[in-house]
Amino acid sequence: MEHLPQRLLEGYSAFMRGRYAAERDRYRELAREGQTPETMVIACCDSRAAPETIFDTGPGELFVVRNVANLVPPYAPDGKHHSTSAALEFAVQSLKVKHIVVLGHGRCGGIQAALSPTAEPLSPGDFIGKWMNLVAPAAETVAGNAMMTASERQTALERISIRYSIANLRTFPCVSILERKERLSLHGAWFDISTGELWTMNPESGDFQRPEVD
Amino acid sequence: MEHLPQRLLEGYSAFMRGRYAAERDRYRELAREGQTPETMVIACCDSRAAPETIFDTGPGELFVVRNVANLVPPYAPDGKHHSTSAALEFAVQSLKVKHIVVLGHGRCGGIQAALSPTAEPLSPGDFIGKWMNLVAPAAETVAGNAMMTASERQTALERISIRYSIANLRTFPCVSILERKERLSLHGAWFDISTGELWTMNPESGDFQRPEVD
Amino acid sequence: MEHLPQRLLEGYSAFMRGRYAAERDRYRELAREGQTPETMVIACCDSRAAPETIFDTGPGELFVVRNVANLVPPYAPDGKHHSTSAALEFAVQSLKVKHIVVLGHGRCGGIQAALSPTAEPLSPGDFIGKWMNLVAPAAETVAGNAMMTASERQTALERISIRYSIANLRTFPCVSILERKERLSLHGAWFDISTGELWTMNPESGDFQRPEVD
Amino acid sequence: MEHLPQRLLEGYSAFMRGRYAAERDRYRELAREGQTPETMVIACCDSRAAPETIFDTGPGELFVVRNVANLVPPYAPDGKHHSTSAALEFAVQSLKVKHIVVLGHGRCGGIQAALSPTAEPLSPGDFIGKWMNLVAPAAETVAGNAMMTASERQTALERISIRYSIANLRTFPCVSILERKERLSLHGAWFDISTGELWTMNPESGDFQRPEVD
Numbered sequence: 001m002e003h004l005p006q007r008l009l010e011g012y013s014a015f016m017r018g019r020y021a022a023e024r025d026r027y028r029e030l031a032r033e034g035q036t037p038e039t040m041v042i043a044c045c046d047s048r049a050a051p052e053t054i055f056d057t058g059p060g061e062l063f064v065v066r067n068v069a070n071l072v073p074p075y076a077p078d079g080k081h082h083s084t085s086a087a088l089e090f091a092v093q094s095l096k097v098k099h100i101v102v103l104g105h106g107r108c109g110g111i112q113a114a115l116s117p118t119a120e121p122l123s124p125g126d127f128i129g130k131w132m133n134l135v136a137p138a139a140e141t142v143a144g145n146a147m148m149t150a151s152e153r154q155t156a157l158e159r160i161s162i163r164y165s166i167a168n169l170r171t172f173p174c175v176s177i178l179e180r181k182e183r184l185s186l187h188g189a190w191f192d193i194s195t196g197e198l199w200t201m202n203p204e205s206g207d208f209q210r211p212e213v214d
Numbered sequence: 215m216e217h218l219p220q221r222l223l224e225g226y227s228a229f230m231r232g233r234y235a236a237e238r239d240r241y242r243e244l245a246r247e248g249q250t251p252e253t254m255v256i257a258c259c260d261s262r263a264a265p266e267t268i269f270d271t272g273p274g275e276l277f278v279v280r281n282v283a284n285l286v287p288p289y290a291p292d293g294k295h296h297s298t299s300a301a302l303e304f305a306v307q308s309l310k311v312k313h314i315v316v317l318g319h320g321r322c323g324g325i326q327a328a329l330s331p332t333a334e335p336l337s338p339g340d341f342i343g344k345w346m347n348l349v350a351p352a353a354e355t356v357a358g359n360a361m362m363t364a365s366e367r368q369t370a371l372e373r374i375s376i377r378y379s380i381a382n383l384r385t386f387p388c389v390s391i392l393e394r395k396e397r398l399s400l401h402g403a404w405f406d407i408s409t410g411e412l413w414t415m416n417p418e419s420g421d422f423q424r425p426e427v428d
Numbered sequence: 429m430e431h432l433p434q435r436l437l438e439g440y441s442a443f444m445r446g447r448y449a450a451e452r453d454r455y456r457e458l459a460r461e462g463q464t465p466e467t468m469v470i471a472c473c474d475s476r477a478a479p480e481t482i483f484d485t486g487p488g489e490l491f492v493v494r495n496v497a498n499l500v501p502p503y504a505p506d507g508k509h510h511s512t513s514a515a516l517e518f519a520v521q522s523l524k525v526k527h528i529v530v531l532g533h534g535r536c537g538g539i540q541a542a543l544s545p546t547a548e549p550l551s552p553g554d555f556i557g558k559w560m561n562l563v564a565p566a567a568e569t570v571a572g573n574a575m576m577t578a579s580e581r582q583t584a585l586e587r588i589s590i591r592y593s594i595a596n597l598r599t600f601p602c603v604s605i606l607e608r609k610e611r612l613s614l615h616g617a618w619f620d621i622s623t624g625e626l627w628t629m630n631p632e633s634g635d636f637q638r639p640e641v642d
Numbered sequence: 643m644e645h646l647p648q649r650l651l652e653g654y655s656a657f658m659r660g661r662y663a664a665e666r667d668r669y670r671e672l673a674r675e676g677q678t679p680e681t682m683v684i685a686c687c688d689s690r691a692a693p694e695t696i697f698d699t700g701p702g703e704l705f706v707v708r709n710v711a712n713l714v715p716p717y718a719p720d721g722k723h724h725s726t727s728a729a730l731e732f733a734v735q736s737l738k739v740k741h742i743v744v745l746g747h748g749r750c751g752g753i754q755a756a757l758s759p760t761a762e763p764l765s766p767g768d769f770i771g772k773w774m775n776l777v778a779p780a781a782e783t784v785a786g787n788a789m790m791t792a793s794e795r796q797t798a799l800e801r802i803s804i805r806y807s808i809a810n811l812r813t814f815p816c817v818s819i820l821e822r823k824e825r826l827s828l829h830g831a832w833f834d835i836s837t838g839e840l841w842t843m844n845p846e847s848g849d850f851q852r853p854e855v856d
Contacts, residue, residue, distance in 0.1 A: 003401060003402075003403075003414040003415060003416060003417060003423075003425065004315065004401055004403060004414050004425065005252070005253055005312075005313050005315075005401070007252070007253075007269075007271075007275070008253065008269045008271075008315070009425055011268075011269035011270040011271050012268060012269055012270070012412050012425075014270040015267065015268055015269065015270040015410075016410055018270065019267060019270070020410040024410070027262070027407055027408060027409075027410055028408055030262045030407060031262075031320070031321060031406075031407040031408030032408070034321070035260060035261045035262050035323075037261040038219070038221070039219060039221075039222065040259075045254075045277050045278055045279050045301045045304070045305070046249060046277070047249045047251035047273065047274050047275055047276050047277045047278070048241070048244045048245075048249050048273045048274055050264070050266045050273075050276075050278065052264045052266055052267055053229065053233065053266055053272075053273065054225075054226060054229055055221075055222045055225035055226055055229065056225040056226070056228040056229040056232065056233070057221075057222075057225050058267075059261065059262045059264075059267065059407075060261050060262055061221075061261055062261050062264075063259050063260070063261045064259055064261070064264065064280050065259050065280055065281065066278050066279055066280040066301075067279065067281075067297040067298070067300070067301060068297070068300050068301050068304055071297075073295055075339070077338065077339035077340075077341075079344060080294070080344065081287055081344055081345050081347070081348060082341050082344065082345065083281040083282070083285075083297040083298055083345065084281075084297055085339065085341040085345075086281070086282050086324075086341040086342045086344070086345035086346075087259045087280075087281060087282050088341070089336050089337050089339065089341040089342050090259070090282055090323060090324070090327075090336065090342050091259070093336035093337050094323065094336055094342075095323075098219075099219045101218065101219075101222065106245070107245060107248070109249075109304060109308065109309075110300075110304070113304075122303050122304065122307035122308055123303050123307050123386075123387070123388050124291065124387075125289070125291035125299065125303065125386075126291075127291075127296050127299040127300040127302070127303040128300045128303050128304050128308075130293060130294065130295055130296065130300070131295050131296065131297060131299075131300035132300075133295065134295060137575075138575045141572075141573050141575060142573065142575075144569075145569050145570065145573065145584075147565075147566045147569060147570075147588045147591075147592075148584060148587075148588065149633055149634045149635050150633075151633060151635045152584065152587070152635065156573075156576060156580065156584070159576075159580070160575045160576065163575075164575075172337075172339075173337070173338075174337050187217060187218050187219070188217075189218060192245075193241055193244060193245040193273075194241060194242055194245030194246070195241075195638070196229075196230055196234040196238070196241055198226050200217040200218050201217060202217060203217060205577055205578075205579065206577045207577050207579045207580065209217075210623070211217065211218065211223055211226075431829055431830075431831075431842040431843060431844060431845060431851075431853065432743065432829050432831060432842050432853060433680070433681055433740075433741045433743075433829070435680070435681075435697075435699075435703070436681065436697045436699075436743065437853055439696075439697035439698040439699050440696060440697055440698070440840050440853075442698040443695065443696055443697065443698040443838075444838055446698065447695060447698070448838040452838070455690070455835055455836060455837075455838055456836055458690045458835055459690075459748070459749060459834075459835040459836030460836070462749070463688060463689045463690050463751075465689035466647070466649070467647060467649075467650065468687075473682075473705050473706050473707050473729045473732070473733070474677060474705070475677045475679040475701065475702050475703055475704050475705045475706070476669070476672045476673075476677050476701045476702055478692070478694045478701075478704075478706065480692045480694055480695055481657065481661060481694055481700075481701065482653075482654060482657055483649075483650045483653035483654055483657065484653040484654070484656040484657040484660065484661070485649075485650075485653050486695075487689065487690045487692075487695065487835075488689050488690055489649075489689055490689050490692075491687050491688070491689045492687050492689070492692065492708050493687050493708055493709065494706050494707055494708040494729075495707065495709075495725040495726070495728070495729060496725070496728050496729050496732055499725075501723055503767070505766065505767035505768075505769075507772060508722070508772065509715055509772055509773050509775065509776060510769050510772065510773065511709040511710070511713075511725040511726055511773060512709075512725055513767065513769040513773075514709070514710050514752075514769040514770045514772070514773035514774075515687045515708075515709060515710050516769070517764050517765050517767065517769040517770050518687070518710055518751060518752070518755075518764065518770050519687070521764035521765055522751065522764055522770075523751075526647075527647050529646065529647075529650065534673070535673060535676070537677075537732060537736065537737075538728075538732070541732075550731050550732065550735035550736055551731050551735050551814075551815070551816050552719065552815075553717070553719035553727065553731065553814075554719075555719075555724050555727040555728040555730070555731040556728045556731050556732050556736075558721060558722065558723055558724065558728070559723050559724065559725060559727075559728035560728075561723065562723060600765075600767075601765070601766075602765050615645060615646055615647070616645075617646060620673075621669055621672060621673040621701075622669060622670055622673030622674070623669075624657075624658055624662040624666070624669055626654050628645040628646050629645060630645060631645060637645075639645065639646065639651055639654075
C-alpha cells in the first residue's frame with residue numbers, strides 16, 4: 001500500500017513523465033542556484049483558483065501564500081506567529097520580489113462565511129469566524145444591503161477585501177518603503193471561476209476591469 | 215497600461231487559450247456546484263514546489279494552504295486570527311476532505327532560517343524568526359549536531375517538521391475524531407527540487423520512502 | 429435656412445437613401461396595418477444606449493419608453509399625468525406586447541445624481557432630484573458604503589434600480605395578471621457602454637450575467 | 643435558457659459583430675469622456691418612429707425622451723415625479739444641449755385615443771386617458787370638426803400637439819432664458835411612416851413643410 005492517495009501518485013507520475021522531463025534542467029538550476037521569483041501571490045486556498053494554473057507559470061516563477069480568502073492582516077510586530085506576515089517578510093526582504101499580487105476569486109467560501117456571521121461556527125474553535133473577522137466591518141456594511149442580491153454582495157466583499165489586503169500590505173514598513181522607491185509594486189486581481197475571466201484592479205481608482213489580452 | 219506584470223498577463227492569456235478552453239465545462243460546473251476537493255495540501259510558499267504542478271492536478275482537486283515551511287501550529291482556540299487553523303477547519307468541517315497531505319521540500323528557505331537562529335532578523339518585526347519558532351526545539355537539536363553536514367541537517371529538519379505538522383494536525387479535535395472514524399487520513403511527503411523525486415512518509419514509522427510509481 | 433439641425437437633415441437624407449429605400453414595403457405595411465411590436469423596452473434617455481441600436485432592430489419591433497434612468501414608478505391610479513404608466517398601459521392592453529425589457533446601462537447620469545443627493549439641484553424645480561427620489565432608499569444605502577469605489581456603487585445602484593423597476597411593473601394589475609397567465613414576461617438587462625457587453629438578469633436570483641451569444 | 647427574447651439576443655449579437663466592432667473606439671471614448679449630445683429629441687414610443695433610425699445617428703448623438711405622443715407637460719415645480727421634466731432639466735442644465743426637437747409622427751395611437759375620448763379606458767387606472775388629457779382642449783376642438791376626415795383630424799392634432807409641446811417647453815425658465823440668449827433652439831418635426839417623409843415646422847408660422855434634402 002502506498003502512503004499517498006492514489007490520484008496524487010498518478011498525478012505525480014504524470015508530472016515526472018511530462019513537465020519534469022521537459023524542464024529537468026530548469027529544476028536542477030533552480031535547486032542549485034536557489035529560487036528568484038519576481039512575483040509573490042497572495043491567493044485563496046480554493047481548489048478552483050490556483051495561481052500557477054491561472055497564470056500558466058512554471059517552476060520558480062511565483063512565490064505563493066494561500067490562506068482562506070487571500071487576506072493580509074495588518075502589521076503587528078507582537079511576537080506572535082504570523083503566517084502571512086512571515087511569508088511577506090521572506091518574499092520582500094530575502095527574495096526581493098518586484099511584484100505582490102493579491103488574487104481573489106468569485107464564490108469564495110471564506111467571504112461567504114463572513115457575510116453570514118450569525119451562522120453556527122464550523123467548530124468550537126470558530127477559526128474561520130475569527131479569521132474572517134479581519135474584514136468584519138466591510139462584511140457588516142455589505143451584508144446589510146438587502147437590495148443587492150446574495151451574489152452581488154459576495155462579489156462586492158471579495159473586491160473590497162482585495163483592496164483591504166493591499167492597504168494592509170502598505171502597513172508593513174518594508175513594503176511601503178520599497179513601493180515609494182518604485183522597487184516593489186502592488187496589484188489586485190479577481191478571477192471568475194465560471195467564465196475564466198480575470199479582472200485587474202486599477203491602482204488609482206480601485207475599480208476592477210478586464211485587461212486587454214489576446 | 216495594464217495593471218498586472220506583463221508576464222502574468224501573457225500567462226493568463228495562455229491559460230484562457232489552453233486549459234480554460236479545454237476545461238470550460240469543468241470550470242462552469244465547479245462554479246455552479248461548488249468545489250468538492252478530496253484532498254487538502256499544506257505546502258510551502260516556495261516557487262519551486264507548487265502542489266498542483268507536482269501532482270499534475272486540475273481545477274477542483276486540491277484545497278491548498280501555503281505558508282513558509284508548510285507548518286501547522288498546534289490547536290489554540292484563543293480568539294486570535296489563525297490563518298492555517300482557519301483553512302484546516304474549513305477543509306475538514308465544511309468541505310469534508312478525505313485526505314490531508316503535508317508537503318515539504320528540499321532547500322526550504324524557512325527551514326534554513328530556523329537552522330541559523332543567530333542570523334540577523336530580516337526586518338525589525340522578525341516575522342520569519344517568530345514563525346519558525348514553531349519548530350525551534352527540533353531546530354536547536356539538529357543545528358547542534360556537528361557530525362551531520364549542513365545539507366543533512368537541512369533535510370533532517372525538513373522531515374522532522376513534516377512529522378511535527380502532522381502531530382499538530384492531530385491536536386485539532388475535529389481531525390483526531392475523524393481520523394479515528396477512518397473518514398480522514400493524514401499524509402506526509404517531501405519533494406526533491408533537483409531530481410524531482412517525491413518521498414512519502416510511512417505513517418507507522420515516520421520514515422520517508424520513494425513510492426512505487428510507473 | 430432649414431428648420432432642423434444640419435446634422436439631422438443629413439442623417440435623415442441617409443435614412444431615406446438607405447434603410448427606408450431598403451424597407452419601403454415594410455414601412456408601408458406598418459403604416460397600413462398598424463404596429464404589432466412583441467416587445468416593450470423601458471430604457472434611459474442616454475445618447476449612448478438606444479435600444480434599437482443595441483438590439484439592432486428595425487421598424488415595428490420595439491415599443492420604447494425612455495426616461496432618465498429607465499425607471500418605472502409604482503402603480504398610482506390617482507388621476508395625475510403618468511408618462512411611463514400611460515405607455516405601459518398602452519403597450520400591454522392595446523398592443524398586447526409579450527415581453528417587457530427594462531434596459532439599464534453603465535455610467536448613468538441619473539443614477540449618479542441619485543448617489544450625490546447633497547449636490548445642488550440642476551434648477552430650482554429640481555426635477556432630476558424629485559424623479560430620482562423614486563430610488564432614494566436604495567441610493568442612500570449604496571451611497572453609504574464607503575468601502576466600495578464610486579464606480580462600484582454606481583453599477584450596484586444601476587442594477588438595483590432595474591430590479592426595482594421590474595418589481596414596480598408587477599404592481600400594475602394588468603401586468604401581474606398577464607404574467608401569471610404566462611402571456612407576458614418581464615426581463616432586465618444592463619448595457620456596458622465601454623465594452624459593449626450586455627448583462628441579462630436572471631429572473632430567479634436577480635443576478636446579472638452575460639448571455640451566451642455568438 | 644437565456645433571459646431575453648431570442649430575437650433580442652440575436653440582434654445584440656449582430657450589433658456586437660457590426661456596429662460595436664466598427665465603433666469600438668467611439669464607445670470607449672463615450673464611456674471614458676461621458677456623453678456630449680448636441681440634440682435632445684422628444685419622441686413617441688411608437689415602434690415605427692425611433693429617432694436614431696429616422697436621423698441615422700450613432701452612439702452619443704441624441705439624448706432621447708420617448709413617451710406616448712411625444713408630449714411635454716407644462717412647467718410644474720410641485721415636488722412630484724415628472725419624467726419628462728426631469729429629462730429636460732438634465733439635457734438642458736447638465737448636458738447643455740443646443741437643440742431640442744419634438745418629433746411627432748403619423749398614425750399615432752395616443753393621438754387617436756385623444757380623439758376618441760368616449761372610448762372605454764384601457765384599464766381601470768385609465769393612464770392613457772389621463773396622459774392624453776394634456777391635449778384635451780385641442781382634441782375636443784378637432785374631434786368636433788365634422789368637416790375634416792378622420793385621417794385629417796388625426797394629422798391635425800398630431801401637429802397641434804407638437805406646437806403645444808414646444809409651447810410648454812418655453813414654460814420652463816431654463817429653456818426660455820437659454821432660447822433668448824440663442825444658446826438653445828427648439829424644433830418641431832413630423833414623420834410620415836408610410837412614405838418616410840419628414841416634415842419640419844417653420845418656427846415663425848408653425849407650418850409643417852418638407853425640407854430640402856438630397
